[in-house]
Amino acid sequence: MTTPTSAPTPVKPSYRPQRLLILGIVLLLAALGGGYLLGLGNQSTDDAYVDGNIVQVTAQVSGTVTVIGGDNTDHIDAHALLVTLNPVDAEIQYQRAQSNLARAVRQARTQYYQVQQLQAQVSQRQNDVRKAQDDVRRRSQLAASGAVSREEISHAEEVLKNALAGLDGTQHALAVRLAMVDNTTLRTHPDVLVAAANLRDAYIALHRTQIYSPVSGLITKRSVQVGQRINPGVALMSVVPIDQVWVNANFKESQIEDLRIGQPAVLRADAYGRKVVFHGTIVGLDAGTGSAFSLMPAQNATGNWIKVTQRVPVRIALRADEIAAHPLRLGLSMRVSVDTTDTRGQVLNTTSPAQPAYSTDVFENELKDANAMVEQVISANEDRGQVAQSLKP
Missing domain, CATH: 2.40.50.100 (RNA polymerase II/Efflux pump adaptor protein, barrel-sandwich hybrid domain)
Structure with a gap:
């Protein structure tokens, strides 16, 4: 007797791989979504470097370094x-300039005295002319009575002519002297001004x-x-100046939409690791991308073109107390994260600075000290008496 064959049991399909795949896709989407949500209101870059002022020390005069x-x-x-x-050559020039100014002051004083002397001579010549005119007039009145000879009258007329000629010559000499000192004082005399300028030049060169x-x-x-x-x-x-540094953060052009002046930033330096945190503020965005101001800008209008994401430099100011606690050096790498939640600030600066950004007063007293030296030389050589302060013809 033949035993009947039993029918095979059907195999149920397994859904485990599909479930794992779906679970993986869900987790991936959740991770991407979480990352996207975390990225909202924040822009970061590690293309950032410390920058600062490099103040050059240059020579203003020639010389040999000692x-x-x-x-x-x-x-x-x-x-x-x-x-x-x-300083040997400069000291010699300085001493020569001092002597020239002293001589110019004394020569100017001499010119003022000469003018006063010629003014007195003009007054004397005018008196001589008036006396000669009176003599001629009196003798002419007595000539009719025969009390005065014709020869004596001729002699008086000659004396008058000589007096007039002397007055004219003295007035011309006075005019020549006045041309040198007219409407000036001792300190505004052209020769004194030139010598004083030379002394200032020599003093500053020595300094x-x-x-x-x-x-x-x-x-x-x-x-x-x-x-x-x-x-x-x-x-x-x-x-x-290590205390005057800032950070230039180069953000991608796709990141600058929400960047505004005044937004806070958190920075970390590779030199100090993640434990040291710097806090900064955006103070400005550059006027163009880095490639636009490079030495050889790209010529995108020629040949085959490949789009390259551009970066815009953003200047971030740092807190002075944090820089003092952890000094930074120029060129150090920084990691920057900017909070872009508040977008009410300006995109670009639109106001001019109210005061100079940087300045030095190391040269401030050069001219002041030179003027003091000029005044000292003039005071030592000017007239101790009452020299005429201004003379007019």
Whole structure:
């Protein structure tokens, strides 16, 4: 007897792989969505670097270097002596200029005295003319009675002619002298002004043989050497004010839509790691992309064109106390994150600065000290008496 064959049990399909795939897709979408939500109101970049002022120290006069007051990595204060040039030639010129000013003052005094002398001579000549005119008139009245001879009258007329000629010559001499001093004082005399200007020039040239630091900071890029002959305008070294640094963050052009002046930023320096956090504020966006101001801008109108995402420099100011606690150096890499939630600020600066951004007073007293020296020389050589302050014809 044959046993009947049982029918095979159907295999149920497995849905486990499909479920895992769906779960993975859901998790991926959730991660992407969360990342997108976290990215809202915030823009970040690691293409950011510390920037600052590199103040060049240059010579204003030529000379030979005799002293160097600091070297690379040294800290220097403003007004501190950095470089000294051989002052011998400048001192000789300065002494010569002093002597020339003293001589010009004394010569101007002589011209004023000569004018006064000629004015007195003119008065004397005028008296002589009046006396001669009176003599001629009296003798002419007595000539009718025969009391005075014709010869005596002729002699009186000759005396009058000589007196008139003497008056005319003296008046011309006075006019020549007045042309040199008319409507001037001793301090405004042309010769004195020229000599005073030369003395100021010589004094300033002597002062500039000593080169002072215009700002406080660290010395870098020193190229000058003792014994070197330098010319005006040559860069000797640079001084970097470490307390005046900022960050240039280069954001992609797709990131700048919500960037505004005044927005806060959080920064981290690779030099200090993630533990040290700097806080900053956007103070301005550049007028163009980095490539627009490069030495050789791209020529996109020629050849095959490939779109490259451009970056716009954004300047971020840092807090002074944080820079003092953790000093930064120029060129250090930074990671920047800007809170773009508040978009009420300006996109670009539209107002001019109310005061200079940077300045130095190291050259402020040059002319003041030179003027004081000029006044000293003039006072030592001017008239102790009452010289006429102004003379008119």
